[in-house]
Each structure stands twice: as C-alpha cells, then as structure tokens.
Amino acid sequence: MARIASEAMRERLKVYFIMGSTNCKKQPLEVLTEAIDGGITLFQFREKGSGALVGEQKYEFARQLQNICKKRGIPFIVNDDVELALALDADGVHIGQDDEDARIVREKIGDKILGVSAHNLKEAQAAIAAGADYIGVGPIYPTKSKEDAKKAQGPEIIRFLRGQGVDIPLVAIGGITAENAGEVMNAGADGVSVISAIASAASPFLAAKQLVQTVFNND
Ligand code: 3NM
Numbered sequence: 419m420a421r422i423a424s425e426a427m428r429e430r431l432k433v434y435f436i437m438g439s440t441n442c443k444k445q446p447l448e449v450l451t452e453a454i455d456g457g458i459t460l461f462q463f464r465e466k467g468s469g470a471l472v473g474e475q476k477y478e479f480a481r482q483l484q485n486i487c488k489k490r491g492i493p494f495i496v497n498d499d500v501e502l503a504l505a506l507d508a509d510g511v512h513i514g515q516d517d518e519d520a521r522i523v524r525e526k527i528g529d530k531i532l533g534v535s536a537h538n539l540k541e542a543q544a545a546i547a548a549g550a551d552y553i554g555v556g557p558i559y560p561t562k563s564k565e566d567a568k569k570a571q572g573p574e575i576i577r578f579l580r581g582q583g584v585d586i587p588l589v590a591i592g593g594i595t596a597e598n599a600g601e602v603m604n605a606g607a608d609g610v611s612v613i614s615a616i617a618s619a620a621s622p623f624l625a626a627k628q629l630v631q632t633v634f635n636n637d
Contacts, residue, residue: 421529427551427587430460430493431609432637433629434589438465438497439479441563441617446616449622450483456491456626458616459515459609462533463488463532464497464498467565480506495533500526512554515541520548533589537568538575550586554611555579557592558602563613567592580606596628 435458442449465471471479487494491518503511510531513529520534534545536553546554557621560570590607595615602610619625
C-alpha cells in the first residue's frame, strides 16, 4: 500500500472526530455510531485522562471501535500508542510533540497515515520533514478536553502557517464547535477535529451533522 495522497488526506480531515472512553456521556460505541451516521470523515481513538482504560481492556475497547469504523469505511487512527496501532493494523497513528520522534514512528508504521500535532511554524516544518501526512494545529480556542493544552492561538495561527508556505493537509483542533468551525475553515484549514462538540453532545448524531454542514458549506 502506498502513502495516502495529499488530496485524499484533505478530504478525510474535514470532520475528524477524536474520542476515548473518558470523553463520552453515552455509551462510547453508540457515540461513535451516531457520529458516523452524522457524517464524520475520520476517527481517532484517544484513550487518555483519569480513568482511562489500559492493557487488555484498552485493546479490546479499541478493537470494538475499530470494527465499527471498518464496517462504515471510516479510517481508524490511534493516538500516541504505536504498538497498539500495529497490533490492530490500524489505518494510522497521531502523535504529539511529547510522544515518540515522528521519524521513528514513520519508520515503524511504514505507509500508514501519520499525523503530528504542531503549535508553531518550526514544529510544522519539522513534522513535514519527518514524513507527516497531516498536521493538527491547536488549540485554536480554549479547551477543557486536554489537561496540558497550550494557550489558545485563534484561527490566525492557521492563516499564519499557510502564509508561510505550509501547504500540507492541516486540521485545526481545540474548542471547535459548529458555531466557530466556519471561521477556522476560512482561515485555511482543511478540516476541524473535535472531542467535546460531538462526544459531550446530547445527540452526537445531530452535533456531527451540524459540523459536517458547516464545514462542507465553507469549503
Ligand atoms: N489536542 P475539544 S487540543 C486533543 O492543542 C487535543 O493539540 C489539542 O478537544 C492541541 O474539541 C485537544 O473538546 C482537545 O476542545 C480538543
């Protein structure tokens, strides 16, 4: 299998849902199913925070989520845990700046999708050089979903990176909702990624659908 083409990656990033067991109000498998029904284009399994599953339980939970994604044709990305991604033969891995070096992860995962979080131009350029397929840029707005989140930078960070010639597929993250997704897209993002806007919604289906409508209308 070859590396994902840039244009296909941009399409997949449009509405990127991220979730783990600690983020959900309802049964997580139901939340993911509703999000897919609502039109999400990519999924990331991110099992973090207090009460997060570990070991065999984490593996089993990931496998169940992956099965749902497989049935519905949604690529399944694993946050941080390269060994889990390889064990499950996931579609890709997403790593942050504090995780394993992106070059080493690229070597380990071959042609699978590699996403890297970047917060400034230097990190974005390093991620590109290391072989990232996309970068995640954030936090755009204040977020409660990440314990060690940095200061919110606003959509301007995306406009700045694009202005500096960063043309890799780029997804924005942090505090994004259906209300502010339009301005994030207008700033030059290929898509938005969200945890709470979908995982904490009373109706993950409706929440995903609203995001999809906003993002595709602002494309
Ligand atoms: N990474 P919500 S912000 C997982 O800035 C994550 O890199 C961020 O959750 C970064 O959509 C974030 O609920 C949390 O704000 C996003």
